[in-house]
């Protein structure tokens with residue numbers, strides 16, 4: 001009987017961790033204090049064109065090693081989509097998700113948060129992604145005084161969708177507009193960066209409108225495979241570097257084809273960021289880490 005009770009408690013714990021989309025969760029996270037997190041993005045595991053990245057099989061491991069060397073270690077790692085490159089078959093998708101999850105399990109930090117990109121989710125409605133990385137593809141949690149919101153921009157073809165927008169409205173309704181510190185993660189930009197290349201979220205403006213009354217909001221996203229900083233009013237939107245191949249500046253050429261590898265500057269466009277969230281103001285202080293720097297190139 002006792003062992004049954006323990007088993008059911010373990011199951012409940014597993015379900016609660018699973019449903020937040022995290023590998024594991026921190027215990028005491030309610031007390032406000034400064035903290036750091038790391039954002040990884042656009043891993044595109046399965047991409048294998050050596051002209052764009054001859055180290056396509058080794059770049060992610062280099063990023064994991066570099067994150068593991070950070071001192072102090074971040075409180076959590078968030079991965080803002082496109083963990084896998086779009087697969088041709090369900091079997092290939094499963095294989096890629098298995099491999100990428102295995103490499104990420106080498107992170108010393110065990111609190112890892114996920115949200116999907118279109119490469120992960122648009123062919124099977126995110127089913128495989130949910131199985132591998134958490135049933136909830138949009139969710140929020142509180143961490144050391146900050147309210148963290150993870151949005152899924154792959155609903156209904158590049159949208160948030162009505163159900164998620166209603167959830168967001170409800171989530172935000174519990175917060176103090178003057179004093180809440182909001183940190184938002186998405187895959188696509190919520191604003192129209194360059195819709196011609198799909199660098200937007202169809203109903204992203206509705207989310208921005210909901211966030212706008214809050215005094216302290218910072219949005220971190222991926223998708224465009226390059227660093228980019230943009231303001232909508234007082235809200236900063238910061239695109240992260242990719243971990244497989246870079247893309248050109250918005251509208252700088254006819255098509256958004258990958259930027260070829262530069263042998264003179266290997267890994268120069270690839271990297272991740274760490275972010276210090278200040279407890280007193282909610283301000284986010286961003287440090288970019290290139291894979292080239294981590295290798296001493």
Ligand SMILES: [Fe+2]
Pocket residue numbers: 042044081082117119223224225
């Ligand atoms: Fe991507």
